[in-house]
Amino acid sequence: MAVQLLEEWLLKEQAKLQQNYRELNQVSVKEPDIIFIGDSIVEYYPLYELLQTDKRLVNRGIRGYKTDLLLDNLDAHLFGQALDKVFILIGTNDIGKEMPQTETLANLEAIIQEISRDYPLAQIQLLSVLPVNEAPAYKSTVYVRSNEKIQALNQAYRQLASAYMNVQFIDLYDAFLDEEGQLRPDYTTDGLHLTIAGYVALSKALQGYLYFLSKNTALFCQNRAFLFS
Numbered sequence: 001m002a003v004q005l006l007e008e009w010l011l012k013e014q015a016k017l018q019q020n021y022r023e024l025n026q027v028s029v030k031e032p033d034i035i036f037i038g039d040s041i042v043e044y045y046p047l048y049e050l051l052q053t054d055k056r057l058v059n060r061g062i063r064g065y066k067t068d069l070l071l072d073n074l075d076a077h078l079f080g081q082a083l084d085k086v087f088i089l090i091g092t093n094d095i096g097k098e099m100p101q102t103e104t105l106a107n108l109e110a111i112i113q114e115i116s117r118d119y120p121l122a123q124i125q126l127l128s129v130l131p132v133n134e135a136p137a138y139k140s141t142v143y144v145r146s147n148e149k150i151q152a153l154n155q156a157y158r159q160l161a162s163a164y165m166n167v168q169f170i171d172l173y174d175a176f177l178d179e180e181g182q183l184r185p186d187y188t189t190d191g192l193h194l195t196i197a198g199y200v201a202l203s204k205a206l207q208g209y210l211y212f213l214s215k216n217t218a219l220f221c222q223n224r225a226f227l228f229s
Contacts, residue, residue: 010064017043017062018076025079032058034210037077038089039065041130041194050203053210055084066093067107074114083119087206089127091153092192095145105156116166124167125209128154130194131176133183138191145192147181172205 033055036042042061051057060077062069067090070077078086088111094104108126115124129150132142154173161169176198178184183191187198194202 014062014064014069018073021060021076025076028079030056031082032056032080033082033084034058034087035060035078035080035083035085036087036089037061037070038087038127039063039093041092042087042089044193045199045202046196047203050199051207051210055210061089064093065090066097066099067091067104067111068099071107071111071114074111078115078119080119083122085123085125085210086115086119087125087127087209089129091129091157092132092145092150095129095149095153096143098144101153101156104153105160108157109160112160112164112167116164122166124164126157126161126167126169127206128157128169128171128173131173131181131183133185133188133191135182135191138188141190141192168209170206170209172202175201175205 034053035058036045036047037060039061040063042059043063045059045061047057047059070090088108090108091104112124112126115122131147131150132138132145134142134146151173154171158169158171161167176183176187184198187195187201189195
């Protein structure tokens with residue numbers, strides 16, 4: 001009963017945020033350059049304070065999100081006429097809800113295809129799912145997630161990204177591990193979510209990708225250099 005009530009509350013909170021985002025998308029006085037989308041790790045990311053850039057950043061994360069929810073509500077998360085990059089961090093809740101990996105990948109590929117259709121000039125930065133800390137103290141939050149499952153999903157993400165010229169896979173996994181192969185205790189509040197120190201580490205890892213050339217752009221530059229050499 002308690003679990004059902006919690007899930008009902010979460011659905012209501014997600015719906016509120018989706019509605020807020022849709023309304024903001026219509027009235028925003030600034031065009032975004034970069035949008036971050038995904039789950040609670042994105043929603044709680046203080047990216048305005050931690051990322052150094054003159055580009056206009058927008059956070060469109062929502063707690064508890066799985067890939068199916070993001071796909072069904074993608075219009076709430078994206079807007080703008082000249083979107084440069086979309087950073088996606090999602091998948092840990094798919095594992096937490098024991099969604100089959102094939103379903104997660106089908107949802108993610110549909111998300112990639114929809115973004116590519118609606119924002120053909122935008123580069124998609126697909127972030128690896130971050131590790132968890134499987135210590136007993138965190139069991140109630142981490143639940144059925146395991147680093148073995150996360151690594152398998154990340155490998156599938158890498159393969160999926162390689163099939164698209166406009167998708168860059170960013171592997172963050174190892175940067176968040178301690179010497180025992182777990183999410184660093186100083187980086188997490190509960191074995192899953194990040195502390196400010198964790199977000200500082202995330203920001204350092206992502207900083208260069210704010211201006212990173214897409215595979216399309218890099219190929220264009222290489223071809224142009226060859227033609228005019």
